[in-house]
Amino acid sequence: MLQVLTKEFSSFLNSLVAYVVIGVFLVGMGLLVWVFPDTSVLDYGFADMETLFSLGPYVFIFLIPAITMRSFAEEWKSGTMELLFTKPLRDWDIILGKFLAGFFLVLFALVPTFIYYYSLYTLGNPVGNLDTPGIIGSYIGLILLAATFCSVGIFSSCITPNQIVAFIVASFLCFLLFSGFDSVSLISFWSANSLLVKQLGILYHYESMSRGQIDTRDVIYFLSIIFLMLSITKLILGTRQW
Amino acid sequence: MSLEVKNLTKIYGNQKALDNISFKVNRGEIVGFLGPNGAGKSSTMKIATGYLPPTSGQVLVNGYDVAEQPMKVKQITGYLPEHNPLYLDLYVREYLSFIGGLYGLSKTALKHRVEEMIELCGLTQEQNKTIDALSKGYRQRVGLAQALIHDPQVLILDEPTSGLDPNQLVEIRKLIKAVSRNKTVIFSTHIMQEVQALCDRVVVINKGEIVADDSLDNLLRQQGKMATIVVEFEGNVTREQLKALEGVEDAFVVEGFKFRVHAKEGIDLRPEIFRFAADNKLSLVGLKQEESSLENVFQGLTTGNVPS
Numbered sequence: 001m002l003q004v005l006t007k008e009f010s011s012f013l014n015s016l017v018a019y020v021v022i023g024v025f026l027v028g029m030g031l032l033v034w035v036f037p038d039t040s041v042l043d044y045g046f047a048d049m050e051t052l053f054s055l056g057p058y059v060f061i062f063l064i065p066a067i068t069m070r071s072f073a074e075e076w077k078s079g080t081m082e083l084l085f086t087k088p089l090r091d092w093d094i095i096l097g098k099f100l101a102g103f104f105l106v107l108f109a110l111v112p113t114f115i116y117y118y119s120l121y122t123l124g125n126p127v128g129n130l131d132t133p134g135i136i137g138s139y140i141g142l143i144l145l146a147a148t149f150c151s152v153g154i155f156s157s158c159i160t161p162n163q164i165v166a167f168i169v170a171s172f173l174c175f176l177l178f179s180g181f182d183s184v185s186l187i188s189f190w191s192a193n194s195l196l197v198k199q200l201g202i203l204y205h206y207e208s209m210s211r212g213q214i215d216t217r218d219v220i221y222f223l224s225i226i227f228l229m230l231s232i233t234k235l236i237l238g239t240r241q242w
Numbered sequence: 243m244s245l246e247v248k249n250l251t252k253i254y255g256n257q258k259a260l261d262n263i264s265f266k267v268n269r270g271e272i273v274g275f276l277g278p279n280g281a282g283k284s285s286t287m288k289i290a291t292g293y294l295p296p297t298s299g300q301v302l303v304n305g306y307d308v309a310e311q312p313m314k315v316k317q318i319t320g321y322l323p324e325h326n327p328l329y330l331d332l333y334v335r336e337y338l339s340f341i342g343g344l345y346g347l348s349k350t351a352l353k354h355r356v357e358e359m360i361e362l363c364g365l366t367q368e369q370n371k372t373i374d375a376l377s378k379g380y381r382q383r384v385g386l387a388q389a390l391i392h393d394p395q396v397l398i399l400d401e402p403t404s405g406l407d408p409n410q411l412v413e414i415r416k417l418i419k420a421v422s423r424n425k426t427v428i429f430s431t432h433i434m435q436e437v438q439a440l441c442d443r444v445v446v447i448n449k450g451e452i453v454a455d456d457s458l459d460n461l462l463r464q465q466g467k468m469a470t471i472v473v474e475f476e477g478n479v480t481r482e483q484l485k486a487l488e489g490v491e492d493a494f495v496v497e498g499f500k501f502r503v504h505a506k507e508g509i510d511l512r513p514e515i516f517r518f519a520a521d522n523k524l525s526l527v528g529l530k531q532e533e534s535s536l537e538n539v540f541q542g543l544t545t546g547n548v549p550s
Contacts, residue, residue, distance in 0.1 A: 083388075
């Protein structure tokens with residue numbers, strides 16, 4: 001598993017992928033949080049990182065599928081899957097290696113945003129007037145959300161040898177999971193169960209975490225989506241043995 | 243017993259790729275796996291390496307069943323797939339280290355093996371390039387190096403020399419020969435010279451069935467018993483006329499009035515044909531005894547009749 005992880009991660013670093021992803025994410029977030037008047041914290045007047053956490057997921061919807069689209073699709077296409085399958089590796093080694101490589105790359109992109117926290121901490125009046133538990137909760141939520149999107153991306157990449165298809169499917173699934181269920185719950189047809197439908201989506205759990213309370217139910221929700229996605233991937237890899 | 247294929251059958255949809263084939267490759271043997279395109283060579287190898295499941299039957303590698311102990315089998319097998327898939331964006335050294343790492347080689351051992359492989363496979367000059375930048379021949383060597391990196395006991399090579407120039411062919415063959423001591427090697431090809439240069443034994447497969455499993459000399463001798471003569475007349479001659487001649491086993495039309503005639507065992511047909519031409523006042527344009535070559539053996543075995 002570790003070998004696959006290292007190899008995947010170093011191929012992110014050796015290609016432009018890592019730098020473009022981190023660069024685009026940080027430039028985009030930087031503009032949104034500090035520059036654009038509509039969303040800028042400076043114009044908002046409150047020492048609050050809400051912008052990062054409310055817009056971050058939408059940036060991830062495009063960015064994470066772009067990271068993961070290559071992982072299996074390229075291997076199917078170039079035939080290197082046969083190489084991996086004939087090495088002493090379990091399917092889980094391959095899947096987890098690829099999943100974690102994508103996830104770590106996203107973490108790398110997130111780390112520099114800690115500077116935002118420091119800036120806001122110093123800019124606050126009085127200094128340090130900040131909802132730190134809320135921010136920690138939001139970070140944990142965002143990290144879990146990123147992991148979930150990575151698992152969706154890995155799954156999408158596994159079903160097709162075409163990277164563009166993988167990207168579009170992943171983006172769509174991420175969007176659907178993130179806010180789709182929320183929107184669908186508004187349809188009057190299942191108004192009696194609208195909360196249940198809403199709870200199927202990520203947004204409900206994400207918002208709950210950003211309030212600063214780490215509810216095990218929310219954590220379990222994220223982990224089970226990740227597990228589900230990776231298990232389906234495992235199943236698909238296993239179909240060659242049918 | 244190093245590699246044993248037992249009653250292996252593989253069916254894709256409604257197409258039977260392998261039909262109950264069995265053969266053995268002993269330790270220290272180099273066996274050539276021959277057959278026309280689509281005969282089932284690659285399927286057999288893919289099953290033997292655990293990439294594809296068999297429909298029925300089993301493959302034993304050093305006594306381990308591929309279906310039951312795939313990890314053990316993969317650990318002791320080196321495999322070069324057809325088309326030689328590689329990670330083009332990696333450096334040669336990086337790629338070999340990655341593959342070696344998958345086999346669980348320790349850090350120092352890995353470093354040592356990578357150096358050794360680079361030297362053995364003649365990659366010294368190319369070692370600092372990405373695989374992308376390598377020519378086909380060098381890529382093939384990288385493929386071979388990755389199959390050998392963990393010093394496997396069993397080596398399965400699927401068309402290791404396809405698409406190489408004659409010089410590279412010779413070098414790759416030399417390399418296979420050099421590393422094959424004390425290993426079990428099976429490789430597929432459709433280049434006959436290669437078999438002659440490398441193999442102790444050949445297994446010929448056609449339409450999913452084994453049509454020959456013998457040493458090279460034996461196969462040649464068998465075919466050699468039947469001398470073949472190519473004869474060309476100017477005038478009107480039919481196949482039946484030739485078949486009626488004494489000592490003729492069979493005759494085939496090549497084109498126009500050119501025939502390929504098989505003699506019965508131990509008979510030289512040339513004087514007989516010459517007399518036949520003279521008697522019938524025909525002009526004999528060509529008369530040639532054909533050497534029995536491995537190509538003929540191959541064609542004879544895989545097409546059911548004799549080459550034309």
